[in-house]
Amino acid sequence: MAKTDFLTADMTRRQFMKISGKSLAGLTLSASMLSLFGCSQKQVDSGAVATWALPQGLLVVNADLCTGCQRCEINCTLTNDGVCSSYISRVKIQRRLNLDGAGNGLLSGNDNCFVYFPDTCRQCEDPACGNACPQKAITTNAQGIRVVDTDKCIGCGACHEACPWHMPTVNPETGKSSKCIACGACVAGCPSGALSIVDWDAVTSAAQAAYMDL
Amino acid sequence: MLFGRRKPGYTTTVDAASDPEQVILDLQKAEMAAKKKPKAEVFDIDAASETARRLKETGSMFDGSAAKLGEDVIAAVQKETDALAAKQAEAQPALEETAAPHAAEKPQLLDFLAAAPEAEGDPYADQPTVTAPELPKLTPAQELAGYIRSRSAAALVTSHALLVSEVENADELLAQMPEDPQCADIVSRAGAKDAYYYSSANMSDNYAMIAQLIEDKDLCAMVAEMVRFNARVYPSATPLRYFRRSPYDLTQEAIEQTWQSMQGKPEYADIEELTNNQNERFLFSTQHLTRRYAKAISDVDEWTD
């Protein structure tokens, strides 16, 4: 046990970056951590819960809570594009609603037909989108977020193709790639709490509390 | 597999012995008490509540998270969380046996993180972490107010008895609160056996009345009070099953017994029973409703959605 790994918010964030974008399945969470994430151990075990380490806090995605309303897509595009759209949204739920290609979705006609949840940008440590960009238009900004330099972007779609989850999307109306900048608009407006951001101070407190339990 | 799904043929196991519903309820209460809700940054809270604005301006939070600021309060909240954890730990094995037989072998999240290799040379990792700004130091009375506030956010009134058992000079601090504008939302309510404190920013007066009646543990008085209240305020007759629901959570037997023992007592002479056209039983108070009208508004009409 190394309580010293979680003494400050910054240390906590660096720890959580190691599993950013991955399911928590296979891990045991303390009661304080479960309470903080608003989920149960059973949800963790079932693979419904994944976390992303963002500068402003830990993004928690809970698939069991997603009700498919698309408000994440709406808030993303109104905030970042000044228009309302689904296709160019940086968080993507519509493409999983009907048939997601993995046997889930409303029309799948099987046990998983009510399994749908938003895909979010992983802000990968080694970003396939940025590596693939022929213009080197995807760079890291002052907050450490991979962003598209729209002056350099030629809308070739290499980022979309390279991303294993096809998260960046070339906006057909502007010819520029839209990529998540971790602005948090989707989370702020999520009516079910399927997307939530827990601030680092709270994660650190919960981590310390977990050690106190032992 | 990311978001791996359940096995075919899955059904939820409900283990009556460990009462998973209670576990979830407790988890939720602890969540409410311990967790800061992210709503403040989402919308303009000022428009919603003058009280909230004032609390916010003075460095407090609408949802009672100011409770986190004082050490004593953290300890108090932590104690509740720990008690819950212990309760869950008891309940968990029963649940886990069927759901995940190898639960014991799964590493703790924090151990797993600490053991994993560092993310080296990642510009993203090297960026500063956003942390909450330092809030002004609170007085002991304000800290205690924060504690009451956080319990109100978790739907709990706080008895005077609990406060004096937790905090040595509780009475002194409670006496300071009316003088302090930051504590103006803290309200007390006299019950039959004790006084109860709550934050009017997080709890309505009517709910505090219900919570106090529950704490008083006089079921006849509680039923009579609420049947009268519902008849006077809405107006409505009160289905017996109203008391089966949260926050009363009485059993059918307890409700029947209570209603039995109310009958024939002069102080409850105004409370009468009726059965509606769907065979559901209701109580109403003749102080506020005629039987004819009470029956009519309790009947369920043919309806379409």
Next chain:
Amino acid sequence: MAEYYGWAGKILRVDLTTGEITTQDDAKYHKYIGGMGMAYRIMYEEAPMDLDPYDEKAQVIFGVGPLTGAGVPCSGRMNVTFRSTWSKGSSIIDAHMGGHIGPMLKYAGWDGIVITGISEKPVYLRIEDDEVSLEDASDIWGKGTFASNKWMVEQNGREFETASIGPAGENLVDYSTLNTSFGNSGGAGLGAAMGNKKLKGLAIRGTGSVKVADPKKVLELSNYMMGNLIGGNNNHNVPAQPQSWAEYSATSGKNRWSGAPGRMWKKAPGGPVDTGEQPYNDINKIALRCFKGYFDFGAPAAEYTVKNGGCSSCPIRCYTEYDVDPLADYDLPTHNSNTCMPVLYGTRVYPDGVHDFKYEGDGTMVINLAWSHAVDDMGLWDNYGNLNRDLLWILRMPREEATKYISEEEYDSLPWAWEKAGDPRWEVELIRRMAYGEGDLSVIAKGTLAMMEKFGLPKSWLDRTDGATNSNLMYNGFPNHHGPAEAWQVGMLYNLVYNRDCMIHEIVCETGSGAPYEVTKKVMEDFFGEGCYDKAKAYTPINENKAKLAAYCVNDKNFHDSATLCNWMWPMTQSPSKERAYHGDLDLQADFMTAVTGETYTQAGLQEAGERITQMLRAMTAISFQKNCGSANLRQEHDAICDWVFDKEPDFKAFEEGTTKLDRADMEKAKDLFYDIFGWDKTTGVPTRETLEKFDLGDMADDLEARGIYDQTPAGETAASEAAAQ
């Protein structure tokens, strides 16, 4: 084509006879808002009411509006306008559907689709932005809507939203729907209107966007709405059971803000999710407010619930998504979801009752969810319960009586053993027969009026006081769907306007909320004037403010189906906020119109736009009644009210405390006031020339005049009708 904010700016025209697909700039229809309003204008100009509903030139018009897909909460609706084949007068009618397809149509760049002609072979319309084509649908013709929608998504890609008719529509069954997503559908006979054209469905993908004039304002207004104004489903503004932040709750426990501590989604894959408390200003818990299953079925619902669902853009998730595993024992699908009539009325076809399956009290719910999946798959509509009520009427008769209406052979071919056993396959078999038009019994799915004609039932059959088998307020073939039982004379008045059930929720959202009467009364009187809001079952005689309120509701609803906004949620009349004294904000919809379109709108302006649609509807109804009923006197032919509305509950007098019955003379006075507000002739109920010209509908006035509709009332008849009103 010009660029607009809000509107896509163009509509699609598809001629199924020739296969021709063209595009039209739609700026000239913007004063009709979109959706319903735009479609009424187009149909009036191009496909007159003289046409037979199944004529090759008859139109089916899909319409969305400036707010659809613009991010406004509760705007995921699509309106479909066509001709009724089953209600009196064969007049203009709408289906209204939710789900995700309406916004997708906007993202593809279209405000509407006007379908004419009849295809030779089954086709579906494929829209991928500007690429539009008719594709062969012979592989799915004959298939249910779930399989058809899945097939279209598989053929075209997972980002497509689809909608399909089922066997009912293909077989021209009048009670038929178009279904999209999971349970979202548009009814009113839309399935048959499309089936007649051999149009199986739609598959739409849009990669574009809806341009909004002031995106920051749209976000701001959305947050204001979600943090201060919105309640639960039907905008109920207090929770169903006490929550600590709330002053009030619904004492009956029956309201649609039905999520609460201890009420759980027990079949969520990761274990029970408690819907918990949802403070009114916490926008991250709004989706947990409505637990429609709990509202409909109580505790057993929790046992089968996986999660909530609903439409695009709406934070109120009024669909409950269930895994009803006992149905597997009958080889029926277990995953079901709906919010409305399909989940409420299945038990009506079991005169001997239903039994529990797995949990105490779950019989109603299991039976209703089997009904829901079967009608949705078959694309069968229930006309707001008339299908079920009319079936119950005959099914509960002894054999010798029932066989006066259907043959002995058919009666005996029904699997009665399943009915007696409460077996869900009984209802599924009935639904199948209805959807394929099999046997005499299936006339019930051709409409209540068609059934009455075939079975030789007199008009007075609709006057019976038996809510279980008759809730028809008028003689036109459609039932009560929010009427005087919830909204006194106001509810009766707004039912007079349409050629199907009124679909108006402006008042039931208030009266059904469970908030204290005095609290809601204050809100309503502050908005609509003194005396406008009666107490439950304690009605007062008609007054001008009530008549005005009824007119407001009609115009407001017409705006909603044009904009498009969900009329179950809008307008924001009440609020759950004590700080606002529970007052909502009626101007919010106009503020959204301004922020989205960049043009200045006021609530008064929206009322005017809504009333323009009301007037078009009334004029077109007069034309079709003249053609199909021999008289355009709408007061007599269209607006007549069934006797039971006045004669029920003989122990009570009208206006006595304890009843919702109405008074005849008072109701005639109410009609006078209502017609007066709308500028309709008091004798005939037809819009006057002056009225139509006020709304730039002079061409309709010319038309009515040319058709002799303005000459139809001799002076003597006026006096007689006035005398009758006394």
